[in-house]
Amino acid sequence: ILGGVEKPDVTFTVSDKDWLGITEGKLDATNAFMTGKLKIAGDMMLAMRVPTLFPTQR
Structure with missing residues (x-):
């Protein structure tokens, strides 16, 4: 979220490429987390x- 949120409940750090992969179903979110991409x-x-x-x- 542009500008951020004052007190987020959860924060994700991921590259643009990998986030698109997750949302498009080309990259499994669990696998991305386990391999350090997420x-x-x-x-x-x-x-x-x-x-x-x-x-x-x-």
Whole structure:
């Protein structure tokens, strides 16, 4: 989110290329996390629910 959020519940750090891969179903979010391509800080339970927002990750 441009400008950020004051107190986010969860933060994702990922390259533009890898984020597009996740949202397009070309890169598995769990695999990206396990290989260090996706870094997560904050509420892990909430983070685990985010991939379900993308039909390709369900």
